[in-house]
Amino acid sequence: MGIEQLVFDVEKVRQEFPILNTKVRGNKRLVYFDNAATTQRPRRVIETVKEFYERYNSNVHRGAHWLSDLATKMYEDARKTVKEFLNARSEREIVFVRGTTEGINLIATSFSRGLLKEGDEIIVTEMEHHSNIVPWQLVAQQTGAKLKVIPINDRGELVLEKLKDLITERTKLISVVHVSNSLGTINPVKEIIELAHQAGIPVVVDGAQAVAHIPVDVQALDCDFYVFSGHKIYGPTGIGVVYGKEKWLDKMPPYQGGGDMIKEVTFEKTTYNELPYKFEAGTPNIAGAIGLAEALKWFKQFDINAVHEHENELVKYATELLKQIGGIRIIGEANNKTAVVSFIADGVHPHDIGTGLDMEGVAIRTGHHCTQPVMCHFGIMATARASFAIYNTKEEVEIFVSALKKVLKFFRQ
Amino acid sequence: MNSLEELYQELILEHNRYPRNFGVIENPTHKARGLNPLCGDEINLYLVVEDGTIKDIKFQGQGCAISKASASMMTEIVKGKTVEEALDLYKKFHDMVTADFTQEVDTDKLGPVAVFSGVRAFPARVKCASLAWHALEAALTGKEEYSE
Known part of the structure; x- marks a missing residue:
């Protein structure tokens, strides 16, 4: 790597x-x-949101006026940008939601209405965020479906061999974090998807922690759904994306009812709007999109x-x-990981470490x-977690580590 | 408040290192489990109350320095007090740690536990300091579980 330079200059970034x-x-x-937890936003994003409110603010898809046409075009252009970012086939596959959590709830709720029955099975993994566990528990309770779990090993990697045993003819869906x-583990989602597709099972990928750190191409992955949040990739809070293959989105009933998601409403019958609007009830987060x-x-x-590569250097250096430092245990030592270093320290609770580092500005x-x-799994209650982004530097890692040494000394004295 | 020494005063560190009344009472008249699911802190509190007076009190659990020291100091101050006095202290402690940081707080009667008034500057840590006190209130009022 010696001669190869990073294509971006961290100081410029x-x-x-x-806010830095x-x-x-x-x-x-x-x-x-x-x-x-959330990334910071570059000036360009802040200015764009501000400019929208100052110059273009209007509702979308329904106004009989110039501003509304403009806002609609900006909102739909945003969808196109997302489509290109994920390499989706069409804008019809891109649904705007509030964030990853709402996205998974949308998929779980809509999928369960009609596509899940009592005794059916959903597979998740032991390393899921609660937002990729609880929505499935809720639909499992309502439908009588069962939740099964791919375990992890002590390095914090999926024990993929177990997946073959977990898949049965009742498996209707697999939802896995990218x-x-x-832990920072990058999961072999492509392998999981191939395995699932051999059995005709659709796969949801929770991409909240992936999109800002590793390449994502939904067609190359061939995932059936991909979900992420804007605020974890330098965008605003309150906006996120569900990518879904049309064949699934077509089969699924709407998530919420309301304006914008309908074609025609009478008290006898309502016809739903086409994709993706069928899943976007109510005024969306236009400025957010x-x-x-x-x-x-x-x-x-x-x-x-x-x-x-830059973030990996930070992970390696921090690790x-x-x-x-004596008495530190790293939680999550997968061979393939990114941007996260979770750890615990002998004799000092993670909370006290957090407060101590905060006193030093970290x-x-x-x-x-x-x-x-x-x-x-690791027999602990909590960890301290440092997580990196494009603008972090090795110098900051050094500040963090020296602050940590000071904190540990304070509590261990 | 911008230094560890201000928040974690020597008394807190000392109780964290050497918690008082740490352990289990086999046949308690009152007990409660306090949980802070957000950070995973847990405290089990055991009391022996006779004739309206707290004769003995012990705690067990795991948590950060603040929650452990707070539990230790709470057991020291309420031991020998009547249930009414203990509940009054609970209220005073609660008022102290939830008051606005810019306000003067009434630390009268709180004695050494007034050392926790500094957590007001750290909203995320208030629950650490009050967990043991909430467990005390739960135990004395017949609730066996307290969850933040």
Whole structure:
């Protein structure tokens, strides 16, 4: 790798993020390592959202006026940008939602209405975020379907051999996380999808932690659904995407009823709108969709493989430095991982580590990260998690590690 | 408040390292389990109440320095108090840690546990400090489980 330069200049990238200049806790430099919770937004995205509200704000798809036409075009152009970003076949496959959680709830709820019966089986994995467990538990309760789980090993990788045993003729759907938010593991979703498709089973991929870190191409993956949130890829909160193959979206009834998702309503019968509008009831997050599109355009300037490589360097460097400190255990040591370093320290609770780092200006997350089955697997209640993004640097990793040493010394004295 | 020393005062660190009344009472008259599902903190509280007075109290569980020290100091201060006095302390403690940080708080009667008034500056840590107290209130009012 010696001569190959990263295609982006981290210092230049940092200048595009106003918040990185914020001082915290009494004039300390902010080191933002909570990117798996939410990334920051570049100036371009902030300006785009602001400009929309200042110059173009209007409702979409229904106004008899100039502004509404313009807002509609911007909103539909945003859909096109998302379609291109994921390499979907058509805009009909792109549904705007509030975020990954709503996206999975949409799929689970709509899929269960008609496509799930008592005794049917849904497979998830042990490393799912609660938002890819609870929606399936809810539909399982309503339909009498069963939830089955692909286990993980002690490195935090899926035990894929078990999947073959778990698939039966009653398996109706598999839902799996692309990248684990608490472990950083990149799952072999393509393999899972191939295996599932041999048995005619559709696969949902939770891409919340993947899109900003590794290449995603829904046609290459051949997944049936792909879900992600805008705010984890430098876009606004409150906007997310469900990609779904038309053949499935056509079969599924609407998620919510309301305006925009209908063709014709009488008290006798309602005809639903075509895709993707069938799944977009009510006024959508128009500014959010437009802001998300701007974030995706911004992000696409960079070679995703270079971004991945840069973040991997940070993961490796942080892991190496952490291991030099005594009494640290890394949680999640998959061979194939990205952007996340979860750890625990002997004698010091993750919460105290989080507060201690915060005093030094370093923002991390502590807790179970909405993955309690993962915590249970490792026999722990919580971890401290540093998660990286495109704008983080090795220098910040050094600040983080030296702050951590100070914190551990304070509590272990 | 921008330093660890201000929040984690020596008294808190000391109770975290050497928690008092740590353990189980075999035949408690009152008990409760306090849970903070967000961070996974858990405390089991056991009491012996005779003639309206807390004769003995012990706790077990796992949690951060603040929750452990708070539990330890809570058991020290309520031991020997009447149930009424203990519930009054619970209320005073609760008012103290949930008050606005810019306000003066009434730490009268709270004695050493007033050291936790600093958590008001850290909203995410208030529940750590109050978990043991909530468990105490639950145990004394006949609820066996308290969950944040």
